[in-house]
Amino acid sequence: MRAKLSTDKVQLFSYFICISILGSILLSMPFAYTTGMPVPYIDALFTSVSAVCVTGLSTVDMGTYSTAGFMVIMCLIEFGGLGIITFVALYIAVPKRKVSLVNRTVIRDFFIDDVESEPRKILKAIILFTLFIESVCALVLYFQFKGEGSTRPFLDAVFHSVSAFCNAGFSTYQTSLCPFVGNWAIETIIMILIVSGGLGFIVLTEIFKCVILRRKRRLSFHSRMVLTVTAFLIFAGTAIYFILENDGAFVGLGVREKIFASCFSAITPRTAGFSVVPQSSFSPLTNLIATVLMFIGGSPGSIAGGVKTTTFLIVVLYAIRGNTERNGLNVKRRNLDTAIIEKAFSIVSKSVIILVSAFALLLCTERLQLSVGALSEFDLFFEVVSAFGTVGLSLDVTPMLSVFGKVVILATMFIGRTGIFAMALGFAHSEKERFFEYPSASVMVG
Numbered sequence: 093m094r095a096k097l098s099t100d101k102v103q104l105f106s107y108f109i110c111i112s113i114l115g116s117i118l119l120s121m122p123f124a125y126t127t128g129m130p131v132p133y134i135d136a137l138f139t140s141v142s143a144v145c146v147t148g149l150s151t152v153d154m155g156t157y158s159t160a161g162f163m164v165i166m167c168l169i170e171f172g173g174l175g176i177i178t179f180v181a182l183y184i185a186v187p188k189r190k191v192s193l194v195n196r197t198v199i200r201d202f203f204i205d206d207v208e209s210e211p212r213k214i215l216k217a218i219i220l221f222t223l224f225i226e227s228v229c230a231l232v233l234y235f236q237f238k239g240e241g242s243t244r245p246f247l248d249a250v251f252h253s254v255s256a257f258c259n260a261g262f263s264t265y266q267t268s269l270c271p272f273v274g275n276w277a278i279e280t281i282i283m284i285l286i287v288s289g290g291l292g293f294i295v296l297t298e299i300f301k302c303v304i305l306r307r308k309r310r311l312s313f314h315s316r317m318v319l320t321v322t323a324f325l326i327f328a329g330t331a332i333y334f335i336l337e338n339d340g341a342f343v344g345l346g347v348r349e350k351i352f353a354s355c356f357s358a359i360t361p362r363t364a365g366f367s368v369v370p371q372s373s374f375s376p377l378t379n380l381i382a383t384v385l386m387f388i389g390g391s392p393g394s395i396a397g398g399v400k401t402t403t404f405l406i407v408v409l410y411a412i413r414g415n416t417e418r419n420g421l422n423v424k425r426r427n428l429d430t431a432i433i434e435k436a437f438s439i440v441s442k443s444v445i446i447l448v449s450a451f452a453l454l455l456c457t458e459r460l461q462l463s464v465g466a467l468s469e470f471d472l473f474f475e476v477v478s479a480f481g482t483v484g485l486s487l488d489v490t491p492m493l494s495v496f497g498k499v500v501i502l503a504t505m506f507i508g509r510t511g512i513f514a515m516a517l518g519f520a521h522s523e524k525e526r527f528f529e530y531p532s533a534s535v536m537v538g
Contacts, residue, residue: 108144108172108510115140115168124161131156134498139165141502144172145509146395148261148365148484149475151491151498155266159247162264166251172509173258173289173395174222218293222257225288229253229281236278240271256285259396261365261484273368274349279356286364287326290390291318313426314402318391321401325385329358332381341373361385363397365484372487376470379487383474386481387443397482397508399443406436443480446511450504451476457496466492475501480508 119136122128130136135151142149143165157165230253238245248264255262265271272278288296295315301307311319333354334342342350353368360366361382371379389398410421410433420427454472461467471487478485479501493501 105510108506111168111171112137112141112144112506115144115164118164119161124158124164125156126158127156134495138498138502140168141505142484143168143260143262145482145505146173146258146260146363146397147479147482147505147508148255149479149486149490149501149505150262151493153266154263157264159244162247162251165262166254169258169260169262170254173254173260174219217297221293221296225285226250226253226257229257229285232281233278236275236281240275240278252282253285256282256364256366257289257395259286259289259364259390259394259482261360261363263366267370268365268367270368270370273353274345276348276352279352279368282364282366283356283359286359286362286366287322290362290364290394290396291322292391292393294393295319295391313424317402317405317423321405322391325362325388325401326355326358329361329381329385330355333357333378336375336378336381337369340375341369341378357382358385361481361483361485363389363481363483365478367485370488371485379470379474382485383477386477386483386485387447389481389483397480399439403436403439406433407440410437442511446504446507447476447480450480450500453500454497457494457500461492461494476504479504482508 116133116137116139118124119140120130120133122130124130131152138149138151141147146169230249233249233253234245237248242248244264251262251264252269254260261268263269269278269282294312295318298308298311298315302309302311330351331354334350337354337357338350342353345353356366356368357374362385371382374382387398388404389400390396391401392403406421406428409423414421414433420429421433422428451473454476455462455469458467458472462469462472467489471489474485474487475489475493477483482505490501
């Protein structure tokens with residue numbers, strides 16, 4: 093069966109590529125750096141792609157960027173975080189341009205209701221909501237950064253608000269938010285932004301309608317599923333981090349600081365990339381848990397990356413309770429049909445193939461550093477998962493990568509940002525393949 097990319101997907105990829113190239117050109121200019129000396133183009137391109145793909149990995153010391161440089165990165169994060177929404181908005185904003193079926197599918201991935209009747213209203217609501225929550229949280233962060241003695245509290249507040257909500261993980265500080273460990277206000281606001289950006293606009297809208305406006309009596313099955321998985325991952329992750337690092341990375345912190353640091357560390361791998369404790373200080377088991385959280389990522393219809401919470405839940409439930417002799421899967425008195433299950437398994441299996449391929453390439457490009465012990469295989473695997481999940485956490489190996497290694501990670505970030513979405517939409521098949529099936533074949537499995 094032959095498959096081909098639809099025109100809409102080509103345009104979507106082109107949007108991200110063009111924004112990335114434009115960003116790399118701007119980050120190659122002297123004004124973007126405090127010293128006036130631009131970095132090599134590969135590093136500028138790496139940072140640009142990382143920002144557009146809301147990843148947060150960087151091969152450059154963040155302290156070298158000027159205010160103008162940070163503004164460029166922040167704009168790239170915003171355009172990248174809302175990239176799919178921005179793409180559709182630009183696409184349908186052309187006069188007399190109708191909303192295609194594929195574009196309706198794109199919007200439906202962000203909103204369930206009223207897609208057919210009011211797509212422009214939906215896009216406007218998403219953008220206004222994003223700007224509202226970023227502005228409110230930036231205002232709170234401004235006073236916190238100012239109280240901490242920041243010399244540029246306005247920039248720090250706005251930049252971190254945008255970066256956190258878009259799940260980017262970029263910080264104006266080289267050590268991320270480690271200087272503010274113990275500041276519960278900053279940690280809480282950042283966590284709220286990360287979780288909000290990772291829940292998805294569908295869930296956020298339904299919560300607003302149920303809790304604030306009282307227009308709905310109960311949440312949809314999708315929203316309840318997302319909130320259940322999200323809550324489980326946060327609480328379970330917090331407990332795991334607290335237990336494993338109580339006498340490790342969190343030594344020296346008070347009980348309250350340990351709880352906040354545990355919760356923050358459990359939330360940020362999905363898929364924000366901030367840290368209040370250096371990632372390299374965690375134990376190997378804790379970092380393994382982080383890779384799982386990075387792979388899962390946020391929820392469908394959100395700015396976050398990863399295979400998504402509902403996808404992971406469906407795969408796990410079907411692996412445990414699935415029955416090949418019946419169609420679908422029963423979950424909480426609802427039946428998930430076979431098409432949804434196949435879509436979930438398709439996303440996870442393709443993601444694993446991409447991860448393994450990228451990891452294999454990185455083992456080849458970094459074999460010299462591996463041979464001298466400068467890097468370990470797990471360090472590279474962690475880097476690959478972080479890039480694919482658009483997380484941005486690192487075991488301090490990003491600046492050490494070779495040029496070809498940077499290209500591999502760069503490509504992995506791009507695929508992680510756009511590829512998962514393309515997988516979810518599927519491919520455009522030829523017309524004749526819609527009206528016939530090949531003869532069945534019997535193959536032994538298992």
